[in-house]
Amino acid sequence: MFKPKFSLPSEALNRADADVWAVSTRAHELADKGxxxxxxxxxxxxxxxxxxxxDYTRARLGVGRTHYSPDAGEPVLRRAIATIESKVSPHPCSADDVVVFPGGTNAIYSVLACLLNPEEEIVIPEPMYIGYVPICDALRLNVKRVACPAEDNFAFDVESIKAAIGDETRVVMINxxxxxTGAMATPEQLRELAAYCRExxxxxxxxxxxxxxxFARRHTSLRTAAEHLDNVVxxxxxxxxxxxxxxxxxxxxxxxxxxERLAQWAGATMFGCPQFIQEAAAFALEFDGYFVEQMRSAYEKRRELIVERISNMPGLSCYAPDAGMFVMVDVSQVAESGEAFASALLDAERVSVLPGAPFGPSAVNHVRLTLAADEADLRRALDRIEHFVTSDNRQAG
Ligand SMILES: Cc1ncc(COP(=O)(O)O)c(C=O)c1O
Known part of the structure; x- marks a missing residue:
């Protein structure tokens, strides 16, 4: 009989934490039942x-842009990205500095795969994006987490990151x-950290x-802030x-x-991204920012709505995030953990939120609410959360 054997990276992924999505999986099961x-x-x-x-994509499909594309990406897209970079940064950026990947996840995976060997150390502040965990697992990296405490609204802390960098550290990854959490690094923090890492x-x-x-201020890219770019991605x-x-x-x-290595990696593992999608992306970046701004301002309105409502609910607290698509809610007054709160909230009120723990130990008493829901749904969900924290149901948590 055939005895299946698998690679270590796939074993690592197979072991990865399925609990992360446990509450939302249950929520989907409930929704499927009507x-x-x-x-x-x-x-x-x-x-x-x-x-x-x-429209633009349909047009590009119509002219047959459905073939293989260069490993590093279509020149038109690489140029569009470089132009945007050069507009905000004191450092010129050329199309030769850009490599295109099918999504941010794949870009992160490819970059880390080019920079680290299995068992080597990467330093990452937490709370961190959940998606980093399977990538680091698959590459079998040693992840050293740096806590950004909830008391400071999870603020970016250069000193703690610097203190975590040891002789074994090969990469620091920030977000x-x-x-x-919506936390943003300041230009000064980025400049300091880039210089220290380089040293x-x-x-x-x-x-x-x-x-x-x-929302709070414009984003500054690491490439804009750093003095030297040779150790920066x-x-x-x-x-x-x-x-x-x-x-x-x-x-x-x-x-x-x-x-060059990233392009080789992309070539070996993807053999190029779809032409019509890359051309649509170039168009999207060059197109005036009207739609981007409309969506951003809708997220901002929703952020205000959530922060205003949650701050007035007994036992819950939150801060207005500077950026991003989420609000972190501190539930420590009403539940023993974010997980317990999320689970009891789903049971009692049929609202699905994400527990904080999978993002890192600093977020264990929080739940994450998304801004990516329309206002009517948000208002209904907030009514239900209010009902939950003002009724006896929350005892379940
Ligand atoms: C911080 C962060 N990085 C990367 C990604 C992945 O981006 P993509 O959907 O383009 O793979 C996400 C998606 O949620 C994210 O939140």
Whole structure:
């Protein structure tokens, strides 16, 4: 009889934490049975991709842009990304510094695969994006987490990151703005961290997927802030800003030999991204920012609504995030953990929120609410949460 044997990376993924989505999986099961569940757990924009982008894509499909594409990406898209980078940064960026990937996730995976060997150390502040865990598991990396405490609204803390960098550290990966906390690194913090990492021969990778969804102030990219760029990689994409999550389009901006290696990696593992999607992405980036701004301002309105309502609910508290698509709610007064709260809330009120623990120990007493839900649903969900915390149901948590 055939005895299946699997690779270590796939074993690592197979062991990965299925509990992360336990509450939302249960929520989907309830919804499938016809229950009226409101989902506040996803980070997928609830807007359609803007119509002009769809029109342009149809046109490109119509002229046969359905063939193989260069490993590093279509020149027109690499140029569009470089132009955007050059507009905001004191450092010129050329198309040669850009490599295109099918989504931010793949860009992160490819960058880390080019920078680290199994068992090598990567430093990542937490709370961190849940998606980093399976990537680091698959690459069998040693993840050293740096706590950004809830008391400071999970603020970015350069000193703690610097203190965590040891002789074994090969890469520091940051996320600004942060999913789930909305924290943003300041230009000074980025400059300082980049310089320190460079001094220590450590790569600094910055995931900037929420760069265009900011509220408190404009985003500053690591590439804009850093004095030198040779140890710096920036990852971004269109999933969030342009409501193009299903198009799978992301990129990495780097320098020198790393760009060549990333292109080789992309060639070996993807053999290029779809032409028509890359051309649509170039169009989206060059197209005026009207739709991006409309979506951003809708998220901002929803942020205000959630913060206002939650702050007035007994036992719950939250802060207004500077950026991103989420609000973190502190439930420590009413439940023993975010997990207990999320589970009891689903049982009692059929609202699905994400427990904080999978994002890291600092978020264990929090739940994450998404801004990617329409206002009517948000209002209904907030009414239910209010009912939950003002009734006896919450005792279940
Ligand atoms: C911080 C962060 N990085 C990367 C990603 C992945 O982006 P993509 O959907 O383009 O793979 C996400 C998606 O939620 C994210 O929140």
């Amino acid at each position: 229950e009226d569940v409101i989902f506040l757990c996803v980070g997928d924009p609830n807007f359609d991709t803007p119509e002009p982008i769809l 600004t703005p942060v999913n789930p 220590r021969d450590v790569w600094l990778v910055s995931d900037e997927m929420y760069s265009m969804i900011t 920036v990852i971004d994409g269109l999933s969030k800003s342009h409501a193009m999550s299903g198009w799978r389009l992301g990129w990495a901006v780097a320098q020198g030999e790393l760009v």
